[in-house]
Amino acid sequence: MQINRILLHYAEVALKGENRREFELQLRRNIKHRLLRGGVHWPVRPGHNRITVRIPKAPSADVFEVAATLREVAGIASVAPAVFLSRDDIRWSGEPSQPHPIEAIVVEVARANWQAHASFAVRVNRGDKRFPLRSNELARRLGAAIIERTDWSRVDLSRPHQSFYIDIYPEGIYIYGHRLRGIGGLPVFTAGPVLSLLSGGIDSPVAAFLMAKRGCRVDFLHLSATHLAPEALPENLVGRIAKRLSTYTLRSRLFFVPYTHFDLALLDQPPSGFEMILFRRFMARLGTRIVERQGGQALVVGDSLGQVASQTLENIVCHSQASTLPILRPLIGLDKQEIIERARAIGTYELSTEPYKDCCALLSRHPRTKSRAHQLEQLEARLLPSYEALIERTLADMQILTFDAGELIEVNSSQRALSCDE
Numbered sequence: 001m002q003i004n005r006i007l008l009h010y011a012e013v014a015l016k017g018e019n020r021r022e023f024e025l026q027l028r029r030n031i032k033h034r035l036l037r038g039g040v041h042w043p044v045r046p047g048h049n050r051i052t053v054r055i056p057k058a059p060s061a062d063v064f065e066v067a068a069t070l071r072e073v074a075g076i077a078s079v080a081p082a083v084f085l086s087r088d089d090i091r092w093s094g095e096p097s098q099p100h101p102i103e104a105i106v107v108e109v110a111r112a113n114w115q116a117h118a119s120f121a122v123r124v125n126r127g128d129k130r131f132p133l134r135s136n137e138l139a140r141r142l143g144a145a146i147i148e149r150t151d152w153s154r155v156d157l158s159r160p161h162q163s164f165y166i167d168i169y170p171e172g173i174y175i176y177g178h179r180l181r182g183i184g185g186l187p188v189f190t191a192g193p194v195l196s197l198l199s200g201g202i203d204s205p206v207a208a209f210l211m212a213k214r215g216c217r218v219d220f221l222h223l224s225a226t227h228l229a230p231e232a233l234p235e236n237l238v239g240r241i242a243k244r245l246s247t248y249t250l251r252s253r254l255f256f257v258p259y260t261h262f263d264l265a266l267l268d269q270p271p272s273g274f275e276m277i278l279f280r281r282f283m284a285r286l287g288t289r290i291v292e293r294q295g296g297q298a299l300v301v302g303d304s305l306g307q308v309a310s311q312t313l314e315n316i317v318c319h320s321q322a323s324t325l326p327i328l329r330p331l332i333g334l335d336k337q338e339i340i341e342r343a344r345a346i347g348t349y350e351l352s353t354e355p356y357k358d359c360c361a362l363l364s365r366h367p368r369t370k371s372r373a374h375q376l377e378q379l380e381a382r383l384l385p386s387y388e389a390l391i392e393r394t395l396a397d398m399q400i401l402t403f404d405a406g407e408l409i410e411v412n413s414s415q416r417a418l419s420c421d422e
Contacts, residue, residue: 076182119156186215203302281322
């Protein structure tokens with residue numbers, strides 16, 4: 001038995017109308033890109049509601065490693081390393097009652113996946129209605145062959161421990177015993193570009209991931225408490241979080257900006273309780289300026305309504321008013337446990353629980369839960385009279401890290417990069 005295909009199914013992409021072909025084409029591009037970044041040069045072929053990766057002779061372990069990687073490509077609903085039999089291999093049109101090659105492979109797959117005291121089921125998807133046996137008839141026949149020729153003995157069609165899948169399509173039949181769940185959604189780069197504000201915490205990486213899952217091209221902005229040398233940036237916690245996220249976002253930039261100028265501007269001022277919301281408005285304006293120069297359509301933040309003082313509805317409104325861009329909040333209705341579960345699923349939770357001095361720990365310890373725009377505007381006029389100069393001084397210290405599918409590929413001094421794009 002030789003696994004010779006990886007069968008990829010998509011769900012939401014199949015619901016698209018006249019522009020469906022564009023989504024399918026971008027999904028194939030992203031799959032090829034992810035494979036090539038991993039040094040895998042296997043052909044990617046389209047099909048109806050599916051994509052297949054053709055595998056040359058390779059150890060099964062390598063195939064399953066590649067399959068696990070493809071689970072992280074947005075737009076893919078399921079991934080299955082499969083044995084493929086072409087129409088010529090089975091010749092079902094001439095021998096309608098003798099699908100023996102199928103039986104032989106299914107029995108071999110069943111033997112390879114045997115589990116003591118476990119139940120099994122056979123799932124047949126008869127996508128090609130020209131196949132002479134109905135789905136339930138073929139499933140019964142294959143189930144009987146498994147019981148007769150292997151150590152499997154228990155059938156459970158409701159909640160089996162192991163399922164064996166047979167997908168029948170016009171080009172041939174795919175047989176497999178493992179179907180991995182993908183992240184679904186839409187292919188990255190099919191929606192507009194966004195800039196996601198990224199901290200060292202749990203929430204903002206999940207927000208960035210969700211926007212990539214909706215097809216956005218995602219870049220990141222992090223405001224750090226200190227200046228870091230270029231060689232130290234890749235090992236910084238947020239740099240490592242961005243690297244992990246780029247396995248989903250593919251090509252992304254991390255704009256790494258110290259907020260020391262903002263900190264110094266408020267250094268000698270008595271606490272007002274509004275420091276955090278003032279800082280969030282500063283981040284929004286800084287992000288807006290980067291988007292204006294680098295391209296983009298919206299900002300993204302990890303707010304969950306009412307989770308902390310700065311995320312009350314009143315403070316969220318005042319935060320949004322600081323930017324001329326839409327501020328997207330994909331976590332707004334999730335509670336903390338839901339966000340943690342998603343962080344674990346995408347592999348950022350362990351990173352986000354490492355010790356890190358984020359802005360939230362360094363600003364006011366008793367932030368106000370309610371603010372009004374006119375209050376904040378008066379404070380900004382008094383405490384930060386040279387706002388535009390403050391933004392420009394901050395941007396002058398910015399550095400850019402570029403990631404591609406989980407790899408750091410470039411570190412730039414950003415002032416040069418910004419000037420090139422203006």
